Amino acid sequence: MASLAVADADRKIEVRDGDLERVSDDEISAAGTGKADILQLEHTDPVLNAKMHLVNNAIDEIGFTKYQWKLFVLNGFGYAVDSLILLIQSIIAGQAALEFNPSFARGLTIAVYVGMLVGALFWGLTADIIGRKFAFNVSLMICSIFAIVAGSSPNWVVLGLFVCLSAFGGGGNLVLDTAVFLEYLPSKDQWLLTLMAAWWGIGQLIAGLFAWAFIPNYSCSDPTIIPDAAPCSYDNNKGWRYVWFASGALVFVMSILRITVIRLKETPKFLIGEGKDEECVQTLQDIAKEYGRPCSLTIEDMRACGEINTERRGSISHAKSKFSLGEIGVHLRGLYATRRIGISTTLIWFSWTLIGLAYPLYNVFLPSYLASRGATFGQTSVYITWRNYALVNLCGIFGPILAGYMCATRLGRKYTMVVGALVTMAFFFAYTQVRSEAQNLAFNCTINFCLNIYYGTLYAYTPEVLPSAHRGTGNGIAIAWNRVMGIMSAVVATFADTNTPVPIYICAALYIVMAGIAAVFPFEPYGKRSS
Template identity: 55%
Template sequence: MNQPSEKLSDRERSAGLRGSGDRPAESSSIEIGTPGDQIFSMSEIDPVLDAKMRLVNETMDEIGWTNMHLKLFFLNGFGYAADSLILALQAVTASQAALEFSPSFPYALNVSVYTGMLIGVLFWGLGADVIGRRFAFNVSLFSSSIFAIVAGASPNWIALAVFVGLAAFFAGGNLVLDTTVFLEFLPSKKQWLITLMACWWGLAYVIVAAFCWPIFSNPKYTCADAETCTKENNMGWRYVWYGNGALVLVCSILRVTVMRLKETPKYHLTKGNDAAVVETFQSIANKYNRPCSLTVEKLESLGVINSTYGNARYGFGEFWAHIRGLFVTKQLAISTLMIWLSWILIGLAYPLFYVFLPDYLATRGAQTGESGPYYQWRNYMLSSIAGVFGPVAAGFMCNHKVLGRKYTMAIGALITMAFFFAYTAVRTPAENVGLSCAISFSLNIYYGTLYAYTPESLPSAHRATGNGIAVAGNRVMGLVSSFVAAYGNTSTSVPIYVCATLYILMAIVAVLLPFEPYGKRAM
């Protein structure tokens, strides 16, 4: 294992190699208001990498918040929105498309979109750690928009499923890429914005509702039954795909024109490219007239890091190196497994509830809504708007010293469980709307914080891989819910108690997570 060079100055030794809470005040001129420790230390595994990472984090704090970060919040948010947009488009257009194509397996689009998301998040997650964040960031959103537009022109059910799956494949990686890219440029005081960024996820549902409400409320664009349904009298679902695909296309163009994204400095650092790290920071500092004391000499004087590459640069060895990197310490291994478990639990609980809930309520005589598409899409719009504010509340909560990320997630999970139980007693349209909005709000408190906690608590060299596997577990559970809906008995009360147990487990796991990122710097 490489050791720090003997050239270290006193300042660099104290800034890079001391343990948490042991860094003297003079090691950095930046005051962030909270301890400047990293979320976890790699000093026992690779002391040079740990030292360099601390120096890079200090440089990010030295430069501070700039207009570049504001642009990233919006440009990365587009990708976040695209991920949920494709999921929502599939959900709201599948029934109308099924009337036109009369498929033998009506849940094929659900399977297709989750399969595409599953493969996409693994492919782009690993790819971001192997070839870098920049290429995937620039390519994925544009490609997704093209297939979303083409999906609207599908001539049959099979073609639609293929194009939906491809759109999902390219969109699916954004949930990993956008948090990773944003986090790896953020000063430590602003890391809570990763939680707030999840509001873009909810905003996508508002956008879909805004398209669907006027289109599906007009009988001119929707057919009522399979016997009379043709392409000519059922263009509504196609217009929804065209319009939203075009919107994603515009967003993808903005991502490569508003700002020419540079590769993240932490990616360069973990690949041993010290010169590129300094060049990136100096470029930002010069453009926004900010101080930047980092030099190549300072980084190189700390020594040479252990390689984060595998034996085969683009083979299985590289993949295994990134997996192994998530388990290099006992604490990190426990954290990684618990994060993955959290994504699996929410991935099963959320869709499963909505799969069986309509049948369960119908067997008990509930009248949950006024008839007609106008009221259906009005309610969808209201619950979607409520969902946008969940991450906003989570952003404030997780940045509070008492709550932090862990207790914010626990509170979100328990409140959501309570509202889910309350929903089983719904009997009127007003109760339906009110509780739907409450669930959408509270669930996104949990989801928004989990979105942020995941990349924050993973090591930079393997961040996208670990995040990708976490979200992949979520997608697998989405696939499971599709087959439950197709072949399971969804009218019993058993799934209610299963979901309740899952949300309790989520809260317990959140509290027991070994790392609390509040006031700490991401590795």
């Protein structure tokens, strides 16, 4: 068998093709930075693994620069947009239904999740086939255009269509944002991937502020509450349209900033899987040069590792034809390349499935909970309801901030998720005993804070433990399962009724299961580097 030498400033590691499992963690982590790669003993291609290790060393050598800060903000836009579009449809659904009198009032929830489901799969697969750059530049633009158009919808069906198309554009961002940011991050800063989920809370807050600004002041009254109210029409019910116009315009500005503030280079780890070693090295050298940082990686170092065996490429990175069903099969097999990777992939997808039901049962239908509970305690003001909604969403920003700190301690990612899920579960059960309006607001704020500890960490953990060559596909399918259950949440909410505590009990039970799954994840990224 051919011998493979991994060149490093400190030493060389001998890896024999096909026998990577014989190389210990200590041997590889002794080279360069002293940190092991998460999947270094799981890879089925020792050449690809060795090159990935060199690139990780180079990224660590360059360190954190303004380039990563730009990515933190611009990729954070994608997080914010995902939550913004998801919550906007729930905010405006009630007022739009008063105007259009639909036969199925939960239709917009299904529409937004269908769009996000297709978007997650489409953008996730294309990320592994043609790269991360295209989706990064295009997805937000698509989202913004249809969000603006949604505000002009003449009927319920057309509104649902535009909501779906807007969600299709925004739905791929969570797949790409984490992958792109992670693949440029130095290992010591990977905890920032969890912190980036704070942008999710910012999107929620923006949705709440738009609702607070427009819904109370530019909406017709519900005749079931005010019997002598005038019929809802286009003229007296423009508040929900203003929410869409404002949201779409904001997303459009974000999409322009993505293109102008940073000219995204294709990620080095994607280029390795493509066999484009020279482009990979040049990308890293360019970043180092621009920000005055050292980068000792050379094309000779990469070549010393050998070439990815083209006869085996169909089992590693790509099928013979990229644009074929075989290509999808390659990426699916890559997510089950070894027993541990397969278990990890399955548990991650299951976790996303569970949170996909629990999250919308609470957050998407939060306006219903606030209104029904408020009415119980004598609070019927629409203005107060939407003010409280904005305050609850504000609290969601700080959950990922605490999670980012916890992830950087010995708790690691796994036990940060365990703690977040169990605390959230406790407050869900306690919420059913709320007896005053002040308690109603306080518990909702606390729940939104705690559940974002778990959710924000899961967002970061998922791409960290997926193989780089198949990261987009694995992340896309995970989020797709999440969206499928979002569709199911509309059915559950219809029969369980969000005006009762039943959905809250369901959420609490789901978080217990999620805590148990997090505890048995086979990989812990703390102190290691993504592969």
